[in-house]
Amino acid sequence: MRRVAKLSAACAATAALALSATACGSTSSENNDKSSSSSSDGKGVKIGLAFDVGGRGDRSFNDSAARGADKAKSEFGGEIKELTAKTSDTEADREQRLSDLAQAGYNPIIGVGYAYSDSMKKVAAKFPKTSFGIVDSVVDVNNVDSITFTEEQGSYLAGVAAALKTKKDHVGFIGGVDVPLIKKFEAGYVQGVHDTNPKIKVETQYLSHGSDTSGFASPDKGKEAAQGMLDKGADVIYSAAGSSGNGAIEAVSGAKGTWAIGVDSDQYNIPGLAKYKDSILTSMVKNVDVGVYDFIKSVHDGKPLTGVNSYSLAKDGVSLATSGGFIDDIKAKLDAAKQKIVDGGIKVKTTP
The missing domain is CATH 3.40.50.2300 (Response regulator)
Structure with missing residues (x-):
């Protein structure tokens, strides 16, 4: 066995x-x-x-x-x-x-x-x-x-953070490719947002489709997608799009009062993104x-x-980064949401 x-x-x-x-x-x-x-x-x-x-x-x-x-x-x-x-x-x-x-x-x-x-x-x-x-x-x-x-669990917490930080009740999600794996990120994020505040609008966009994997390696596409969401009024944008997410972070950094949520690595501490770090609210770290x-x-x-x-989230396989201290003020609510997931009180969806 x-x-x-x-x-x-x-x-x-x-x-x-x-x-x-x-x-x-x-x-x-x-x-x-x-x-x-x-x-x-x-x-x-x-x-x-x-x-x-x-x-x-x-x-x-x-x-x-x-x-x-x-x-x-x-x-x-x-x-x-x-x-x-x-x-x-x-x-x-x-x-x-x-x-x-x-x-x-x-x-x-x-x-x-x-x-x-x-x-x-x-x-x-x-x-x-x-x-x-x-x-x-x-x-x-x-x-x-x-x-x-369990990407959906970490993304749920990212959604809670976005819902608690948005000033416009309007947030966004950018996926690299519309495959089941990335849809887990979307599903968790949207659920976390709406469980926190069902009135918040969530924009979603994928950069490529099917067997076209360019959405994971096109920072220009990520930047364009994020700019489009910003223009529509979103003020927190979460990207699960590989290096394309770097472009999204760049776009957000140019818009006052907006936040980017990074993915996979603690992107606040990535040297190549240092000039944008003050716009990175947190990152959904996937270990x-x-x-x-x-x-x-x-x-x-x-x-x-x-x-x-x-x-899993229970084993710290996924987590929210705290670098920069930007989510310190909502830590208690994030910890409570995490505990509910770990205890089984919240079942996080894996599909949108």
Whole structure:
């Protein structure tokens, strides 16, 4: 029987890890092939990272995964090989990327994003002695660790914060791509807003659709969408759109009296967004770094995690960042909402 793992003690260090995060590189969606090594004696772990579009340097989702891998490499030694998806990727491209890492002897291999689901199912079956991990999807193969999160729960709290901070009873949500995963963010956010104040209007917009993943790596689209919402009167905008959310944050920073809510990483503390930080109310932090680190550590320890490992609000798998102190005044209400979710008093929807 496949086991469902508990969160490791690494969760206790999540906050410090998120606050110390740094971002580097570009937000290009072109295919990157990077490798680095801290061990020349062959010891340590050979980590294969197959990033989603945007890759390392997106200041959001991929960077969070990269932090987990970087921490593992720092502790255990070895090397990291990074390959990054293009917006034009086909299923064959993703399958080839994972196969290339497996054939080169990387173990573990992590697919960062739901887009790797089908390709990992095929490749993991072909390489049964290699440990694979996938973020944001469930792949039912014996040698795969499915790393999932309750995004809707963290987004609910973001919705509560937005409802308590809006002055115009008008807020917005920007999704990168209209896929089930991002709809979980929307569903939780809208429910949190309306449970707090049903009179508040919520604008929603997706930047791309279906198999077009450009919505996760187009800051210009994010900026345009946010500006449109601001023009309509929204004064708090939450983006779940990868590096496209950086553009939304930029737009909000140019409008007095408005707030942006970041996602995945604590975006207040991302150096590349420093000039906008006074407009970042909070971020819905999704601790992908913890999930990735836990998986790599399990492989290093010789006891690879498999099955579905869910990182929930109760286990601090998702949370609201407090950097900047902008939500300190509503902390009691946010804590009360969190407790109701943890206790089961609030059931958060996963679809809008």
